[in-house]
Amino acid sequence: xxxxxxxxxxxxxxxxxxxxxxxxxxxxxxxxxxxxxxxxxxxxxxxxxxxxxxxxxxxxxxxxxxxxxxxxxxxxxxxxxxxxxxxxxxxxxxxxxxxxxxxxxxxxxxxxxxxxxxxxxxxxxxxxxxxxxxxxxxxxxxxxxxxxxxxxxxxxxxxxxxxxxxxxxxxxxxxxxxxxxxxxxxxxxxxxxxxxxxxxxxxxxxxxxxxxxxxxxxxxxxxxxxxxxxxxxxxxxxxxxxxxxxxxxxxxxxxxxxxxxxxxxxxxxxxxxxxxxxxxxxxxxxxxxxxxxxxxxxxxxxxxxxxxxxxxxxxxxxxxxxxxxxxxxxxxxxxxxxxxxxxxxxxxxxxxxxxxxxxxxxxxxxxxxxxxxxxxxxxxxxxxxxxxxxxxxxxxxxxxxxxxxxxxxxxxxxxxxxxxxxxxxxxxxxxxxxxxxxxxxxxxxxxxxxxxxxxxxxxxxxxxxxxxxxxxxxxxxxxxxxxxxxxxxxxxxxxxxxxxxxxxxxxxxxxxxxxxxxxxxx
Amino acid sequence: xxxxxxxxxxxxxxxxxxxxxxxxxxxxxxxxxxxxxxxxxxxxxxxxxxxxxxxxxxxxxxxxxxxxxxxxxxxxxxxxxxxxxxxxxxxxxxxxxxxxxxxxxxxxxxxxxxxxxxxxxxxxxxxxxxxxxxxxxxxxxxxxxxxxxxxxxxxxxxxxxxxxxxxxxxxxxxxxxxxxxxxxxxxxxxxxxxxxxxxxxxxxxxxxxxx
Numbered sequence: 001x002x003x004x005x006x007x008x009x010x011x012x013x014x015x016x017x018x019x020x021x022x023x024x025x026x027x028x029x030x031x032x033x034x035x036x037x038x039x040x041x042x043x044x045x046x047x048x049x050x051x052x053x054x055x056x057x058x059x060x061x062x063x064x065x066x067x068x069x070x071x072x073x074x075x076x077x078x079x080x081x082x083x084x085x086x087x088x089x090x091x092x093x094x095x096x097x098x099x100x101x102x103x104x105x106x107x108x109x110x111x112x113x114x115x116x117x118x119x120x121x122x123x124x125x126x127x128x129x130x131x132x133x134x135x136x137x138x139x140x141x142x143x144x145x146x147x148x149x150x151x152x153x154x155x156x157x158x159x160x161x162x163x164x165x166x167x168x169x170x171x172x173x174x175x176x177x178x179x180x181x182x183x184x185x186x187x188x189x190x191x192x193x194x195x196x197x198x199x200x201x202x203x204x205x206x207x208x209x210x211x212x213x214x215x216x217x218x219x220x221x222x223x224x225x226x227x228x229x230x231x232x233x234x235x236x237x238x239x240x241x242x243x244x245x246x247x248x249x250x251x252x253x254x255x256x257x258x259x260x261x262x263x264x265x266x267x268x269x270x271x272x273x274x275x276x277x278x279x280x281x282x283x284x285x286x287x288x289x290x291x292x293x294x295x296x297x298x299x300x301x302x303x304x305x306x307x308x309x310x311x312x313x314x315x316x317x318x319x320x321x322x323x324x325x326x327x328x329x330x331x332x333x334x335x336x337x338x339x340x341x342x343x344x345x346x347x348x349x350x351x352x353x354x355x356x357x358x359x360x361x362x363x364x365x366x367x368x369x370x371x372x373x374x375x376x377x378x379x380x381x382x383x384x385x386x387x388x389x390x391x392x393x394x395x396x397x398x399x400x401x402x403x404x405x406x407x408x409x410x411x412x413x414x415x416x417x418x419x420x421x422x423x424x425x426x427x428x429x430x431x432x433x434x435x436x437x438x439x440x441x442x443x444x445x446x447x448x449x450x451x452x453x454x455x456x457x458x459x460x461x462x463x464x465x466x467x468x469x470x471x472x473x474x475x476x477x478x479x480x481x482x483x484x485x486x487x488x489x490x491x492x493x494x495x496x497x498x499x500x501x502x503x504x505x506x507x508x509x510x511x512x513x514x515x516x517x518x519x520x521x522x
Numbered sequence: 523x524x525x526x527x528x529x530x531x532x533x534x535x536x537x538x539x540x541x542x543x544x545x546x547x548x549x550x551x552x553x554x555x556x557x558x559x560x561x562x563x564x565x566x567x568x569x570x571x572x573x574x575x576x577x578x579x580x581x582x583x584x585x586x587x588x589x590x591x592x593x594x595x596x597x598x599x600x601x602x603x604x605x606x607x608x609x610x611x612x613x614x615x616x617x618x619x620x621x622x623x624x625x626x627x628x629x630x631x632x633x634x635x636x637x638x639x640x641x642x643x644x645x646x647x648x649x650x651x652x653x654x655x656x657x658x659x660x661x662x663x664x665x666x667x668x669x670x671x672x673x674x675x676x677x678x679x680x681x682x683x684x685x686x687x688x689x690x691x692x693x694x695x696x697x698x699x700x701x702x703x704x705x706x707x708x709x710x711x712x713x714x715x716x717x718x719x720x721x722x723x724x725x726x727x728x729x730x731x732x733x
Binding site for chain 1: 581609612615616619623624625626627628629630631632635636639640642643646682683686689690693694697698700701714715718719720722723724726727728729732
């Protein structure tokens with residue numbers, strides 16, 4: 001490229017100087033006092049000339065094609081069609097707030113898959129009468145789960161209620177236990193991988209992250225990585241929280257859809273023009289694209305989608321599984337499974353159940369029945385939608401048992417927890433989380449393990465088992481690594497971490513392999 | 523001596539200017555829109571040495587509360603107006619909660635548009651005095667969409683470049699002429715549509731929420 005300025009560039013420089021003279025005396029005086037400028041680079045250095053195009057001056061834009069056509073914008077910003085196929089598994093983070101003891105359902109093993117001592121099992125509630133063995137343990141969904149536990153009974157009952165034969169889920173539904181310590185209050189712990197999933201999948205067709213909480217992440221715990229990069233939309237039990245994502249609200253009272261589209265497109269066009277006028281030094285191309293796409297997608301989602309394809313209200317799959325009353329969880333599930341949001345967060349409260357009760361609504365058995373029911377409902381929705389799904393079930397801290405009452409609890413007409421001790425003590429050393437994956441086509445290989453990390457024989461987390469045993473941020477990255485592996489994209493982990501300001505703790509293959517259990521889907 | 527020291531200080535500042543660039547920040551929290559200039563260090567260009575996905579910006583977006591105040595000041599509608607308050611509380615979680623542009627997305631824009639629409643709706647419903655402050659001489663019987671657009675653009679986007687404002691007036695004026703070209707609309711309906719949509723278009727656009 002010749003260093004000599006073109007006639008148009010000279011004209012642009014003159015116009016920009018004139019603009020500065022009128023609007024920015026400080027910059028204008030500085031330029032006037034600057035050494036004489038000769039080259040294109042000199043002028044670009046002083047922001048008198050744009051780097052790649054003539055975007056610096058809004059007036060000039062009117063003679064240039066200012067907008068890409070709809071097809072180009074779709075390619076640039078991603079699809080907003082709520083019915084388009086979703087190439088990624090929807091991700092839902094279920095947070096059991098308070099400190100649940102999931103080891104009172106899923107069998108805890110040592111690092112090598114060995115059994116705990118009887119006193120070790122007792123910490124998780126297993127009395128001598130029900131010590132885990134091959135007869136009372138089910139492995140049909142991967143991780144060992146005690147058949148007398150309320151969680152297992154909730155899974156089976158819910159699948160039955162929804163006409164899903166558990167045998168048809170074999171190999172497709174895989175539950176993995178994550179043995180990692182979390183503290184008793186994880187509000188400031190990076191135990192969610194929501195941001196990482198969003199980074200992997202790109203923007204949702206309508207929203208990035210949706211959740212039950214009015215927080216950055218939609219739940220109580222934080223997402224690993226730059227927490228301000230993505231925001232969440234609150235989904236309440238009121239259907240308007242979903243319809244609000246795509247409806248015009250007060251605009252519809254004043255203008256027809258066609259009229260609203262015209263004026264909002266005019267606003268989109270003028271905003272894009274103003275955006276283009278910012279210099280490259282002021283705002284990066286990536287951010288320009290982000291904002292341009294924000295306007296484009298906001299208008300596209302409002303004017304291009306039918307609410308019935310987005311909301312769970314009136315959708316027989318979701319009302320059938322969740323019931324009409326539980327709109328919130330049904331709505332989050334549908335938004336995520338359809339790819340309209342990339343990650344969903346649901347908080348269930350009341351899991352601070354170290355009260356020693358074996359019966360009643362606050363007992364550990366009842367609460368684990370509730371959690372198991374919700375997991376099975378979400379999985380049932382994925383099955384009926386033929387959609388792939390990943391879930392994280394986390395909690396803050398845990399609760400252990402110290403002998404005592406072994407009376408079972410009747411929940412929803414089902415005897416659960418017979419032979420289990422009650423949870424009596426807040427105890428993070430018995431912590432356990434779950435990673436649940438479902439793919440309608442199953443997986444290319446059999447899972448070789450369904451537990452990451454392990455316990456000592458005496459029933460405490462082995463904190464030196466691996467990189468995630470005592471580090472929630474690293475654990476969240478490991479969950480994202482498994483998500484990537486499920487999609488055959490594990491080689492992208494480093495780049496994904498970098499984008500969120502994280503250092504990939506699994507650059508060593510051996511360390512990575514110690515936390516990678518999910519196989520690529522078929 | 524004092525003059526000499528001041529001159530020296532200015533010279534030092536000017537000598538440093540090769541590494542800083544003036545960036546305009548706009549304050550349009552009221553009808554009297556003011557402009558000030560601050561300096562920021564030159565931000566690196568994205569090149570091979572940088573993460574291509576890195577987001578760089580020396581501008582930001584207004585947070586939910588300053589956006590609410592801006593819209594209130596510009597339209598003259600009280601921030602405690604019942605409808606505005608209800609809309610703000612409902613939309614707050616989707617409006618920006620930090621100045622970082624990285625968090626901007628379609629949900630943010632939708633929420634900005636819906637909050638703007640509530641203010642504009644109240645402006646249309648409210649006393650005529652509020653509207654005539656923005657569009658002096660506005661008349662239901664001799665409605666000129668371009669004059670309405672001029673009132674809103676000049677008042678709401680007063681700090682923007684003259685040429686950009688002129689283009690916007692034409693854009694919103696033409697759009698509104700199209701909107702009210704439907705047969706059978708009464709003068710009142712035409713008036714309300716033009717005022718509401720021009721207000722919505724200008725108040726939900728980037729010049730309002732950028733910082």
